[in-house]
């Protein structure tokens with residue numbers, strides 16, 4: 147099922163949190179809402195679920211307007227960070243609970259709940275209580291329960307935030323598998339860009355209540371619409387320079403072009419010689435994490451990072467020279483809007 151927002155505004159008192167936002171979530175896909183804390187991700191999710199009412203604007207599920215429809219009638223499945231399981235009910239009873247509320251027959255409840263538990267690989271834990279399960283297992287129960295009523299859309303609010311790093315990675319793969327097996331349109335809220343990029347078919351990036359860009363993860367990384375997206379997506383962070391930057395060689399032909407900021411990702415800086423370089427800096431630290439090598443550089447107080455270069459013979463304190471890989475250089479105007487944007491969604 148497709149979700150469409152038309153000029154949706156949400157105010158808390160006189161504070162506008164979302165201001166006339168418009169988007170369409172494609173059917174049967176996994177969509178991530180990504181953004182810093184307070185950007186409006188959960189608010190947008192609650193508007194879809196009906197737990198919050200829009201102050202203005204219209205919300206559609208396919209062609210049906212649901213703006214004023216009761217949350218129960220919207221048929222959404224919800225999964226929260228804290229699992230929200232009933233502690234006094236077993237796994238099976240937890241999954242069957244919404245079906246019981248919907249007056250589904252006992253036999254049918256058990257059949258559906260067992261099927262959902264098999265789907266989420268929790269079928270061998272049916273008689274246990276939530277306290278006897280790990281965080282990852284509890285989240286599997288919560289997902290089974292949310293899917294039991296065949297929701298039109300599955301909404302997940304930071305579902306992995308309570309899990310440790312390894313389990314987070316395992317569970318995000320599981321969520322993707324379950325979404326692909328069921329085909330239920332799913333929204334996954336996170337503030338973790340790596341999580342969003344790895345799991346989602348489409349990512350909607352929010353900042354301060356505004357949609358900055360909505361596209362597939364590869365386009366988001368390669369073709370950011372503005373400086374905010376360029377800096378928010380990618381780790382290590384993109385290197386950004388301005389016309390005033392002391393690291394830039396102002397003799398370089400590149401300098402005369404019509405940009406105010408330009409950005410080069412750490413893997414797109416290439417070593418040059420002193421005569422024809424664009425950037426210069428001193429090696430401050432060489433960081434090795436497993437096979438990944440990052441060189442931290444400094445020029446005056448400006449810092450940047452380069453990766454994927456040969457570090458043999460390189461020492462802290464050395465001055466090195468770079469050129470930017472032109473095809474992968476991102477240019478921005480003074481307001482931070484991308485120049486020559488190649489956004490495929492436009």
Ligand SMILES: Nc1ncnc2c1ncn2[C@@H]1O[C@H](COP(=O)(O)OP(=O)(O)OP(=O)(O)O)[C@@H](O)[C@H]1O
Pocket residue numbers: 158163181182183184185186187188189190337
């Ligand atoms: N009930 C409320 N009353 C007043 N302001 C609220 C309320 N709920 C949220 N807000 C404000 O709305 C803005 C968006 O909040 P929201 O929870 O949607 O952000 P978020 O992107 O989900 O952030 P986080 O990752 O921290 O949960 C924030 O500035 C928040 O303070």
